[in-house]
Amino acid sequence: MGKRKYFLDLNDLQYKQVRHSFEKxxxxxxxxxxxxxxxxxxxxxxxxKHFESPKEYVLNQQIESLxxxxxxxxxxxxxxxxxxxxxxxxxxxxxxxxxxxxxxxxSIRNPGFGGVDRFSDLNSYMNRDLLKSTMLRIEELKNIxxxxxxxxxxxxxxxxxxxxxxxHLPAISPVDPSFRLGDGYxxxxxxxxxxxxxxxYGQDFSVPSxxxxxxxxxxxxxxxxxxxxxxxxxxVIDHGYGLISIxxxxxxxxxxxxxxxxxxxxxxLSGSTGTSSGPHxxxxxxxxxxxxxxTNFFNNDITQExxxxxxxxxxxxxxxx
Amino acid sequence: xxxxxxxxxxxxxxFDKVKLGxxxxxxxxxxxxxxxxxxxxxxxxxxxxxxDSPKEKALLREIDQLTLxxxxxxxxxxxxxxxxxxxxxxxxxxxRTIFEAEPIPVTQRESGVGGINRYKDLEGYNNSNIxxxxxxxxxxxxxxxxxxxxxxxxxxxxxxxxxxxxxxIPAIMPISNKDLTRTASxxxxxxxxxxxxxxxxAGMDFTAPTGSEIYVTGNGTxxxxxxxxxxxxxxxxxxxxxxxxxxYAHLDDFNVRxxxxxERGDVIGFVGNTGTSxxxxxxxxxxxxxxxxxxxxxxxxxxxxxxxxxxxxxxxxTGQSFD
Numbered sequence: 001m002g003k004r005k006y007f008l009d010l011n012d013l014q015y016k017q018v019r020h021s022f023e024k025x026x027x028x029x030x031x032x033x034x035x036x037x038x039x040x041x042x043x044x045x046x047x048x049k050h051f052e053s054p055k056e057y058v059l060n061q062q063i064e065s066l067x068x069x070x071x072x073x074x075x076x077x078x079x080x081x082x083x084x085x086x087x088x089x090x091x092x093x094x095x096x097x098x099x100x101x102x103x104x105x106x107s108i109r110n111p112g113f114g115g116v117d118r119f120s121d122l123n124s125y126m127n128r129d130l131l132k133s134t135m136l137r138i139e140e141l142k143n144i145x146x147x148x149x150x151x152x153x154x155x156x157x158x159x160x161x162x163x164x165x166x167x168h169l170p171a172i173s174p175v176d177p178s179f180r181l182g183d184g185y186x187x188x189x190x191x192x193x194x195x196x197x198x199x200x201y202g203q204d205f206s207v208p209s210x211x212x213x214x215x216x217x218x219x220x221x222x223x224x225x226x227x228x229x230x231x232x233x234x235x236v237i238d239h240g241y242g243l244i245s246i247x248x249x250x251x252x253x254x255x256x257x258x259x260x261x262x263x264x265x266x267x268x269l270s271g272s273t274g275t276s277s278g279p280h281x282x283x284x285x286x287x288x289x290x291x292x293x294x295t296n297f298f299n300n301d302i303t304q305e306x307x308x309x310x311x312x313x314x315x316x317x318x319x320x321x
Numbered sequence: 322x323x324x325x326x327x328x329x330x331x332x333x334x335x336f337d338k339v340k341l342g343x344x345x346x347x348x349x350x351x352x353x354x355x356x357x358x359x360x361x362x363x364x365x366x367x368x369x370x371x372x373d374s375p376k377e378k379a380l381l382r383e384i385d386q387l388t389l390x391x392x393x394x395x396x397x398x399x400x401x402x403x404x405x406x407x408x409x410x411x412x413x414x415x416x417r418t419i420f421e422a423e424p425i426p427v428t429q430r431e432s433g434v435g436g437i438n439r440y441k442d443l444e445g446y447n448n449s450n451i452x453x454x455x456x457x458x459x460x461x462x463x464x465x466x467x468x469x470x471x472x473x474x475x476x477x478x479x480x481x482x483x484x485x486x487x488x489x490i491p492a493i494m495p496i497s498n499k500d501l502t503r504t505a506s507x508x509x510x511x512x513x514x515x516x517x518x519x520x521x522x523a524g525m526d527f528t529a530p531t532g533s534e535i536y537v538t539g540n541g542t543x544x545x546x547x548x549x550x551x552x553x554x555x556x557x558x559x560x561x562x563x564x565x566x567x568x569y570a571h572l573d574d575f576n577v578r579x580x581x582x583x584e585r586g587d588v589i590g591f592v593g594n595t596g597t598s599x600x601x602x603x604x605x606x607x608x609x610x611x612x613x614x615x616x617x618x619x620x621x622x623x624x625x626x627x628x629x630x631x632x633x634x635x636x637x638x639t640g641q642s643f644d
Contacts, residue, residue, distance in 0.1 A: 006327040006336055015327055015336045040361035048376075055369060059380035066387040073394055080398075083405050090412050093502040097530040098419060098600040098643075125386050126379070135390070138397045145404045152411040159418050166599050171515045296550035299597050302516060310516045 063127070070130055077137050084144050091151055099158045109147050110140075167263060170216035170237075170245045170297050173205075174283050175270070178304040180206045182280055185293040192277035201291035202246065202284030209279040211270040213247050214311060215261040216283075216298070224257040231282065232274020235267050245294075248282035249274050264314025419600075420505060420639040489561040491538035492622040493585060495569060495605045496527050496592065501628060503527045505602060506643060507636025508615040514599045514641055522642040523613040524568065524606035531573050531601040533592040537583045538567055538607075538619065546579050553604065553644075554596020557589055570604040571596050571644060602643045 006015040020028070047053075052060065092103050117123075118139070119132045182204030191198045215237055222244070223236035231248030235255060238244050251271025255261055272279045285294045302310070327336040341349070373381065496503060506526035513520040541561035548555045553570035557577065560566050573593025583589060594601040607616045617629075617636055624632060 004329065005339070006329060008325065008327065008336075015329075018326070036357060036360045037364065039357045040364045043358065043361045044365065053369070053374065053377070055373070055377050056380060059377060059384060062384050063380065063387065066384065066391065069391055070387075070394075073391070073398060076398060077401075080401055080405050083409065087405075087408050087412050089500065089502055090416065093500075094528065095415055095419065097503075097533075098528050098602070100531065100594075100601060122386070122390075126383050127387060131387070131390050134394055138394060138401065141401055142397070142404075145401060145408060148408050149404065149411075152408060152415065155415055156411065159415060162600070163418065166514065169515075171597075293550070299551050301552070301597075302520075306516070306518055306520065310518045313517050 067127065067130065070134055074134060074137070077134075077141060080141055081144075084141065084148060087148055087152075088144075091148065091155065095155045095159075099155065099162055101155070101158060104147065104151055109144065165241060167218045168239045168241065168243075170219075170239055170243060170285055172214070172216050172263060172310070173298045173300075173302070173307070174213050174216050174245075174247060175205050175207050175211055175281055176304055177300065177302055177307050179211070181295075182206045184295060185291070193275050202248070202282045203294035205270075205281040205283060207270045207279065207281050209251050209269070209271050211281070212266055213250065213268045213270055213281060215255075215263055215265045215267050216245055217243075217263050218261065219245075220260050221255050221257050221267070224253055224255055227274065230275035232276065233268070233271065234274070237261060237267070242288040244286045246282070246284040246286070248284070249276045249280060251279075262314060264311045420641060485540075486563050488585060489540045489563055490565055491561065491567050491607050491616070491619040493536065493538050494527070494620050494623050495535050495538050495567075496529050496533055496603055497536075498527060498623075501632055501635060503529050504632060504635045504639075506639045506641065507617060508613075511642040512640050514643060515597070520642075524570075524604050525616045525636065526643045527592075527603045527605065528643070529592045529601065529603060531591070531593055533603075534588045535569050535572065535590045535592060535603055537569075537585060537587050537589045538605075539565070540584050541565075541567075541582075543577045543579055543581045543583060543589070546575050546577065549596060552596050554598060555590075555593065556596070559583065559589070564610040566608040568604075568606040568608070570606070571598040571602060573601075596644065598644045600643055604644050 005018045007018050008014075009016050088109065095101075096103055119135050122128045122131045122135075125131060183200055184203050186200060187197065188200045189197050191200075213235075217237070217239045219237040219239035221235060222238045223234065225234075226232065227234045227248070231246065233250040233253055234246060234248040235250065235253055236244055236246050247267060249270065249272055250268040251273060252269040253267070254269070255265070255267045261267060270279060270281045276282075283294050285292055285297055326339040328339050329335075330337045498504060504525075505528040506522060508525055509522060510519045511522040512518070537559055539559075539561045541559045543557060544560040544566065545556075545558040547553070547558070553568070555572040555575065556568060556570035557572065557575065558566060558568050569590060571593055572590040572595060574591045575589070576591070577583060577587075577589045592601055592603050598604070605616055607614050607619055617632060620629070620632070
């Protein structure tokens with residue numbers, strides 16, 4: 001290849017082959033590289049303006065799939081929110097009215113996090129809105145869940161109190177309901193034994209001697225034994241809530257003073273001890289020390305059969321208790 | 322120093338000045354461009370293998386952050402879910418303690434939407450609609466047969482009274498019961514809250530805060546406004562005519578007098594806790610010709626078919642009544 005190049009030396013008018021010194025070659029090479037790098041940068045600059053590099057493409061794909069994960073997470077958070085909302089509904093509509101509790105103000109249930117930018121450290125990121133909103137929602141849900149948890153704990157306490165009260169109220173008949181009711185609460189023109197008019201503070205049940213007498217509510221036996229005031233052998237149960245029940249004229253007492261009894265526990269057998277003209281049970285309820293109408297504390301809506309079923313259920317640690 | 326270049330021409334044995342034609346120039350610059358592009362790609366590949374561009378760096382940082390935050394979010398969500406599940410269990414327990422006397426061993430919960438599904442075996446009651454529809458059709462047929470045997474005069478009277486009848490027969494719920502969440506206990510055998518034995522519950526219980534308004538469910542006359550210490554407590558009996566009576570019990574207060582005429586939706590009283598009642602609630606009964614009937618079938622103006630099914634489901638699930 002006759003690729004050699006020549007030049008006309010004007011000094012001696014001869015054609016001479018073009019030769020470069022080593023330094024010049026080096027310089028050329030350097031210039032060539034520098035030029036090509038500059039060109040590369042130019043190319044890259046132009047390319048980048050219109051397209052993304054393969055690497056960026058891959059990275060962007062990754063970001064997109066992460067964003068998808070976030071979207072899924074947000075859907076899950078929606079579900080949590082729904083669950084919490086239905087719990088709140090239970091709380092506000094079902095439980096609180098029954099337990100006569102005030103509802104929790106909205107400002108406590110949903111305090112909000114306005115004002116302070118709690119996630120300002122995320123500000124420098126491209127997807128800051130996504131990141132911040134997700135974090136914020138979690139914070140919000142956590143808060144709602146916490147409030148709900150506390151609310152449920154309070155409700156649980158209240159339910160237990162409620163159940164406790166229901167169990168303690170003297171709310172059943174102390175004897176088989178098939179027996180006839182005797183004299184009730186009120187003024188008696190002629191006392192059967194004393195013979196003169198006197199206030200009768202209890203409810204009498206005409207029952208034969210030896211009839212089983214049951215505690216009408218949970219409580220503590222505060223008196224058990226002879227009563228010189230006329231009740232004869234008697235039992236007094238303190239039910240709390242200012243209520244005591246008195247069972248008088250018993251022939252036999254089955255519970256000592258100081259023990260706790262449950263509704264339906266056998267506490268004694270009826271008789272005619274004390275100021276009594278014949279076998280009967282004197283059943284009296286005192287509220288804060290004053291006698292009240294005992295018949296207002298139980299219903300006449302239960303058959304003999306049901307009564308014994310009930311007594312049996314109370315005694316058997318029934319599942320229903 | 323634009324020095325002319327020469328090339329030795331072996332044919333003529335002379336030096337020719339190197340001259341490039343237009344085509345050659347074009348070709349050369351094209352070759353140069355292609356060459357430079359190739360070089361550029363090579364450079365880029367080498368560069369990219371060792372370094373990241375600023376844009377890529379930003380993207381990588383973004384990915385790192387997104388991944389990190391996602392891990393946090395994931396952990397938080399797990400915690401949250403655990404808490405929500407615990408809350409649902411608490412809710413279940415509360416619900417059972419209050420509404421169902423019997424503890425049910427395993428929580429039957431449908432995952433997903435809403436979380437809670439107390440109304441699981443709703444499906445079993447789908448057919449009750451058909452049964453009711455059929456009964457209604459049968460009743461209609463019976464009526465038609467009766468109607469045909471009547472004189473036109475009687476027919477006219479019947480038609481006139483039909484409207485009155487539609488307005489009189491109980492057809493709405495006695496309290497505002499959006500989402501049916503106030504439905505508490507249904508008609509039929511239920512655990513008595515005090516006796517703890519199964520007793521027949523002759524009406525339906527709605528739980529509502531003390532003081533909630535009670536609406537009369539059909540046109541009629543107030544037959545009685547009673548107060549008693551036990552049993553139904555303060556209660557109202559409404560005579561709707563056509564053999565129908567409705568009873569509203571355990572009220573806190575009355576809003577009507579005996580003998581007063583009322584129209585469907587009138588506020589007749591307020592929810593309370595009087596009489597034999599363990600919590601503020603309304604006990605609602607309907608009597609047809611003196612016999613208690615299930616009120617669940619008398620909310621036709623209020624309930625859609627789906628809501629009716631849900632209602633049936635709720636009242637069949639609650640094991641304990643409130644009075």
